[in-house]
Amino acid sequence: MLHRYPKRVAIIMLILTALVAAFPLWGEAVFGTQANFMLEKLTLMLILALFAMSLDLLVGIVGLVSLGHALFFGLGAYTLALASPDFSPASMWWMLPLVMGVSASIGLFIGVLVIRTKGIFFIMTTLAFGQMLYYFISTSQFAGGTDGVFIMFRPSLAIGERTLVDLDNPYSFFYFCLGMLLIGYFFLRWLTRSYFGQVLDGIHDNEHRMQALGYATSGYKLIAFVIAGVMAAIAGMLAAMQYGFANPAQLGWHTSGEVLMMLILGGMGTIFGPILGAFAYEILLFIYEHATTHWPILMGLTIIAAVLVLPRGIAGLIIAPPWQRKRNNDDAPAAKKEQASEAVQSTTPRKEG
Amino acid sequence: MDLAFFSVQLLNGLQYGLLLFLIASGLTLIFGIMGIINLAHGAMYMIGAYLVYDLNLRLGNFWLAIMVAIPIAIALGLIIERLFLDTLYKRDHLYQVLLTFGLILVLNEAQRIIWGGDVHRVPVPAPFDASIQLTDNLQYSVYRLFVMGVCLALAGVIYWVIRHTKLGIIIRAGAVNRDMVEGLGINVRTLFTLIFSVGVALTAFAGMIAAPLTSIAPGMGDNILITCFVVVVIGGIGSIKGAFWGAIIIGMATTFGAVLIPSLASMVIYLIMAAVLLVKPRGLFA
Amino acid sequence: MQDKTILATHGLTRRFGGLVAVNEVDFDVASNEIHAILGPNGAGKSTLINLLSGEIPPSEGEVLYRGQSIQGKSMRQIARMGIGRSHQKTNIFPRLSCLQNCELAARIHMGGVFGSWRSRLRAHAVSERAMEMLETCRLTHRAYIPAAAMSYGEQRQLQIAMVLATAPSLMLLDEPMAGMGREETAQVTELLASLTDRYTLVLIEHDMDSVFRLADRITVMVDGSVLESGPTEQIRTSEKVRDVYLGRHDEEVTA
Numbered sequence: 001m002l003h004r005y006p007k008r009v010a011i012i013m014l015i016l017t018a019l020v021a022a023f024p025l026w027g028e029a030v031f032g033t034q035a036n037f038m039l040e041k042l043t044l045m046l047i048l049a050l051f052a053m054s055l056d057l058l059v060g061i062v063g064l065v066s067l068g069h070a071l072f073f074g075l076g077a078y079t080l081a082l083a084s085p086d087f088s089p090a091s092m093w094w095m096l097p098l099v100m101g102v103s104a105s106i107g108l109f110i111g112v113l114v115i116r117t118k119g120i121f122f123i124m125t126t127l128a129f130g131q132m133l134y135y136f137i138s139t140s141q142f143a144g145g146t147d148g149v150f151i152m153f154r155p156s157l158a159i160g161e162r163t164l165v166d167l168d169n170p171y172s173f174f175y176f177c178l179g180m181l182l183i184g185y186f187f188l189r190w191l192t193r194s195y196f197g198q199v200l201d202g203i204h205d206n207e208h209r210m211q212a213l214g215y216a217t218s219g220y221k222l223i224a225f226v227i228a229g230v231m232a233a234i235a236g237m238l239a240a241m242q243y244g245f246a247n248p249a250q251l252g253w254h255t256s257g258e259v260l261m262m263l264i265l266g267g268m269g270t271i272f273g274p275i276l277g278a279f280a281y282e283i284l285l286f287i288y289e290h291a292t293t294h295w296p297i298l299m300g301l302t303i304i305a306a307v308l309v310l311p312r313g314i315a316g317l318i319i320a321p322p323w324q325r326k327r328n329n330d331d332a333p334a335a336k337k338e339q340a341s342e343a344v345q346s347t348t349p350r351k352e353g
Numbered sequence: 354m355d356l357a358f359f360s361v362q363l364l365n366g367l368q369y370g371l372l373l374f375l376i377a378s379g380l381t382l383i384f385g386i387m388g389i390i391n392l393a394h395g396a397m398y399m400i401g402a403y404l405v406y407d408l409n410l411r412l413g414n415f416w417l418a419i420m421v422a423i424p425i426a427i428a429l430g431l432i433i434e435r436l437f438l439d440t441l442y443k444r445d446h447l448y449q450v451l452l453t454f455g456l457i458l459v460l461n462e463a464q465r466i467i468w469g470g471d472v473h474r475v476p477v478p479a480p481f482d483a484s485i486q487l488t489d490n491l492q493y494s495v496y497r498l499f500v501m502g503v504c505l506a507l508a509g510v511i512y513w514v515i516r517h518t519k520l521g522i523i524i525r526a527g528a529v530n531r532d533m534v535e536g537l538g539i540n541v542r543t544l545f546t547l548i549f550s551v552g553v554a555l556t557a558f559a560g561m562i563a564a565p566l567t568s569i570a571p572g573m574g575d576n577i578l579i580t581c582f583v584v585v586v587i588g589g590i591g592s593i594k595g596a597f598w599g600a601i602i603i604g605m606a607t608t609f610g611a612v613l614i615p616s617l618a619s620m621v622i623y624l625i626m627a628a629v630l631l632v633k634p635r636g637l638f639a
Numbered sequence: 640m641q642d643k644t645i646l647a648t649h650g651l652t653r654r655f656g657g658l659v660a661v662n663e664v665d666f667d668v669a670s671n672e673i674h675a676i677l678g679p680n681g682a683g684k685s686t687l688i689n690l691l692s693g694e695i696p697p698s699e700g701e702v703l704y705r706g707q708s709i710q711g712k713s714m715r716q717i718a719r720m721g722i723g724r725s726h727q728k729t730n731i732f733p734r735l736s737c738l739q740n741c742e743l744a745a746r747i748h749m750g751g752v753f754g755s756w757r758s759r760l761r762a763h764a765v766s767e768r769a770m771e772m773l774e775t776c777r778l779t780h781r782a783y784i785p786a787a788a789m790s791y792g793e794q795r796q797l798q799i800a801m802v803l804a805t806a807p808s809l810m811l812l813d814e815p816m817a818g819m820g821r822e823e824t825a826q827v828t829e830l831l832a833s834l835t836d837r838y839t840l841v842l843i844e845h846d847m848d849s850v851f852r853l854a855d856r857i858t859v860m861v862d863g864s865v866l867e868s869g870p871t872e873q874i875r876t877s878e879k880v881r882d883v884y885l886g887r888h889d890e891e892v893t894a
Contacts, residue, residue: 065447113627116634120390120446120590124582125630131579132623139619195742195752195762198735202743205732212692212726213805214718214747253579257454264451294466300458307452308440 003192005270005319012318013272020046021178024171039170040242045282046177047238050184052262052274054231059260060269061192062224063204067123067256068130071110072229074251075103076236078137081149081246089153092167096234103233104226111225115218130253138248148247151240167241177238181275184231188271191227200224261303267315276314357491362608368497370604371504375559376577377584377596378511379552385591386524386548389438390446392453395578396460397553401426401560402569403464406473409564415478419561423554430553434546442545461571470571475564500562507555508597515593524548580607583626589636598637643669645809645839646691650700653686660686662863663700668809673831673840675850677874678860684843685727687860688813691841692724693717704809719748723807725798727814727843733787737778737797740786741769744804769804776800776830792823799830803838810834811841816849828853851875 023042027035051073058064079099084090114125137143157165157176166172191197202210203217210217240246249255258281266277284302288295310316380394404425408418433456441449476482481496515521523544560574567573584603588595603622610621617624629637647667653660661683668674676684689695691702693709702709709717732740745768746752749761773779776796781789786797795815802810815831816824828849831840835855844850850857851871858868859880867873867880874880 059447065445065450067450113630116630120384120388121586121635123390123446123450124586125626127579128583128586128623128626132620132627135619135623139616195746198739198743199752201735201739202732205734206730209726209730209732210743211714212694212718212724213744213801214715215743216715220752253575257450257457260447260451260454264447268447294462296458296462297466300455300462303455303458304437304452307448307455308437311444311448 003189003197003271005272009272009315009318013275016276017182021175023174036170039174041282041286043170043174043177043242044239045279046174046181047235047242048259048262048282049275049278050177050181050238051232051235052259052266052278053181053184053188053271054228054235055259055263056268056271056274057188057191057224057228057231059263060271060273061197061204062200062221064221064225065123065260066126066228067253067260068126068128069228069232069259070251070253070255071126071130071133072103072107072232073236073239073255073259074133074137074246074248075106075229076233076238077240077246077250078143078149079103079233080155080237080240081151082143084151084153084155086152090155092155092157095155095237099233099237100230103230107226107229108222111222111229115221115225127253127256130251130256134248134252137251143246146248148245150245154241173241177242180234180238184234185271185275188231192271196220196223261299261306263313264303264306264311265313267313267317267319270315270319273313273315280314357488360487360491361493362612363605364493364497364501366605366608367601368501368504368604369608370601371501371508372559372563373577373581373584373604374508374597374600375504376556377581377588377600378508378593379555380581381585381588381591381593381596382524382548383552384585387438387442387545389441389549390449390453391438391552392450392578393433393456393460394552394556394581395574395576396457397426397430397556397574398560398563398577399464399572399574400429400460401557402475402564402567402573403468403473403560404557405561405564406475406569407468409475415475415565419558422561423558426557427550427554430550430557431546433553434549438545438549457575461574465571473569475569477565496565500566503562511593580622583622585636586626587629587637589639592636592638595636595638643671645670645705646841647703648691648700649703651687651690651697651702652699653683653690653695654698659863661690661697664860664863664865666858666865666868668839668841669856670808670839671835671837672855673835673842673853675842675844675854675857676860677844677847677850677857678866681862682860683863684860685813686863688724688811688841688843692722692811718805721806721808722811723802723805723809724811725802725813725815727817731786731794731797731801733785735786736783737786737789737793738766738769738773738782740797741772741800741804742766744801745769745772745806748804748806772800772804773797775803775833777826792819792826795819795823796827796830799827803834807838809839809841813843814845815842816844816846824849 020042023039027038031038051069054072055066055069058066058069076099079102080090080095083095083098110129114122114129117125138146143149154167154173156163157167165176167176192200199210199215199220202215203220207217236250239250262277262281263274264277265280266275267273285295285299288298292298306313312319376394376398380391383389383391383394401422404422405415405418408421409415412418412421437452437456438449441452477494477496481494481499483495484492485495485498487493515524580603584596584599586599587602588597588599602625606621606625607618611618614621633639644667648664651664651666652662664683664687666687676687678684686695690697693702693712693714696710704717704720704722707720709720709722712720732743735743742765746765749765749768770779770782773782776799778793778796778800781793781797786794789797795817799812799815802812812831816827819827824846828846831842831853834840842850842854854871856869857871857874859866859874867877869877
């Protein structure tokens with residue numbers, strides 16, 4: 001894919017980022033005493049956006065539908081919870097590398113097994129491995145069984161005695177999460193537009209052909225699987241810091257299903273779409289939970305509707321708004337044409353220079 | 354472990370495996386022929402169990418309850434297939450996963466609305482509410498033996514249909530190459546509806562006859578779904594034979610795992626799956 | 640076997656269930672020749688190409704490339720040995736631009752993805768080579784268009800450009816002109832003719848005019864077996880081929 005989008009995408013995303021970043025300025029005016037609660041919700045949304053984005057690398061870019069991505073999310077959470085000392089805060093300087101190292105090794109191990117499978121098989125094996133870790137954790141004494149583990153102290157981010165970011169402060173933690181999300185976004189944006197990303201696109205379109213060209217496609221898929229896992233684990237670590245505990249539910253398959261929902265709501269394969277999806281999902285969840293105790297029915301119907309009516313998600317609406325599509329033209333060719341004309345525009349300077 | 358205890362475990366494992374086969378065969382048929390991954394398959398197992406629980410209370414007769422429940426389950430399968438899946442055949446697996454995941458949320462919550470969150474039991478029905486003396490010191494529930502018999506009979510019917518009927522030829526061809534079915538000049542729409550209804554009926558029926566053996570609780574479908582995924586991965590997608598042997602392996606592993614290595618019991622089946630994937634990434638019988 | 644032989648098969652056989660698709664085929668290709676395979680539908684031509692490129696393993700017999708058996712090697716390894724192939728169905732990456740398609744093909748033989756990352760110079764060389772191949776295939780003006788937006792004929796040309804970009808010593812082309820109009824066919828024929836001094840081509844093609852114009856040697860297959868194999872002139876005038884194939888199966892050939 002060309003991974004280039006109309007200008008309005010950048011404009012909308014910039015405005016939304018600015019709005020979110022400025023929440024401490026307008027939050028209290030709008031939500032009053034609820035502002036702190038809303039800040040926590042917003043922080044959670046940022047974390048889930050990072051989680052959903054990591055899955056987009058697998059599902060949207062490489063075309064590997066994983067139904068076990070929560071495994072890495074939970075892994076990050078449990079690594080933090082179990083490695084944290086009981087009576088003092090851990091240091092982020094070793095905690096973050098530890099989380100990344102653990103998730104990368106487990107991602108490599110599971111990846112080697114699941115990458116060999118394709119299509120439905122991949123879906124089922126990722127799901128099964130996710131459940132394997134779920135049962136392992138929820139029956140293990142050392143991990144607190146079904147109760148999970150509480151985290152007494154959030155890790156600190158300091159040089160010597162000087163605190164860089166006070167992660168216990170909800171406002172600085174909020175900005176810390178926003179920073180991680182932005183780093184994650186720009187990393188994936190760079191990755192998908194790189195040569196490596198081109199190969200991933202090629203695998204998505206036609207893996208067989210890539211092999212005939214001489215590419216070791218399994219290797220590329222494995223690297224993408226590990227990268228996505230590490231990013232999800234970082235999101236899981238942040239989530240555990242936010243909640244103050246690690247719980248088996250964080251790595252169960254319902255969580256994997258939910259993050260897939262965020263992906264479809266936001267629009268997959270676009271990297272920025274899943275961010276919107278995570279926000280949309282959490283906002284919908286918030287509304288439904290307040291409307292009825294039977295909110296899963298509403299959520300289920302929403303997702304069914306999204307699959308049937310809006311398969312390209314919110315991102316699809318922004319990239320190719322319905323009013324811009326030609327009449328008597330179904331949306332796939334219309335989108336292609338739009339992409340084509342944009343590609344020509346965006347690359348003409350490159351051609352001349 | 355003495356011989357009697359071992360024999361009981363063997364029978365339990367066999368009975369569980371055969372039950373898994375009923376559910377997994379529906380799952381694998383739907384994968385193999387229709388190319389659809391149906392996450393809501395486990396929910397249909399749950400609905401089967403709850404239907405029998407409910408109808409048993411209303412009608413006062415377990416067998417009558419099953420007779421009434423089967424058509425209801427088939428009707429539900431028909432509605433789901435015609436209403437939702439129809440749009441998904443040509444689309445990516447991702448959308449099938451998401452739509453059927455949405456269905457799980459709806460069906461699980463509908464179950465809560467109708468039957469609540471309590472755990473229920475169904476009494477073992479007459480005339481099977483007894484134990485028989487297999488040897489001097491070995492007793493076994495007659496109902497479990499009955500369940501085994503029914504499952505084996507159904508497995509036999511499925512085997513016969515696949516080996517000896519025109520439908521079976523189509524199913525075998527379709528599992529290898531789905532485009533071929535369309536090339537054979539068969540009405541694919543009708544075939545898909547039939548396969549899906551049979552698949553749903555099998556899993557719902559498994560829920561019904563399992564009702565007196567398990568506790569009927571919310572979320573029971575989710576666990577069985579994932580176990581059946583493991584069965585299908587081990588056996589190979591689309592292969593009924595694979596589903597059968599996969600189910601027996603998993604049934605035995607679960608039963609003996611719980612007795613021999615309780616600390617790892619919940620992980621045993623996944624370890625087996627990982628081992629199979631290492632050696633045969635497409636399953637034992639693919 | 641001549642010294643110039645680059646590819647040879649001995650008793651190559653492939654069965655699908657009860658059906659024998661390729662039956663004891665002995666076949667060889669000399670370097671820098673265009674070797675065309677002719678035959679009616681179902682004669683086993685595509686299966687033969689799939690066997691030559693290692694996409695499917697033979698039931699019996701072997702394929703020797705530069706005297707080395709390709710048995711047991713993965714498609715990737717075979718591709719890296721220098722056998723490039725195109726497929727009968729259009730087989731490009733629709734969402735990538737025309738140039739990116741070509742770059743993907745070129746990069747793998749020029750240090751790979753990580754080579755391009757390490758060295759800007761190498762990355763530049765890849766783009767240059769990809770552009771060169773597009774020029775050879777007259778696609779320069781389409782370089783920045785998503786492949787999906789190109790015409791069918793252009794997509795087929797891109798496919799040839801991609802095979803070229805992998806710098807193969809042997810190209811296996813499965814009906815490069817299938818479904819093309821007269822003008823496009825003429826263009827591709829010309830393109831292929833211009834390649835002979837640098838490449839060895841094995842070509843499956845239905846378009847008789849092009850085959851007789853291009854090929855140095857022709858192998859005619861019927862029902863999985865070789866009917867006759869020899870220089871183009873010999874095949875053109877062969878009674879056997881005329882009777883069995885050109886005469887009787889004529890309608891199938893043009894169909």
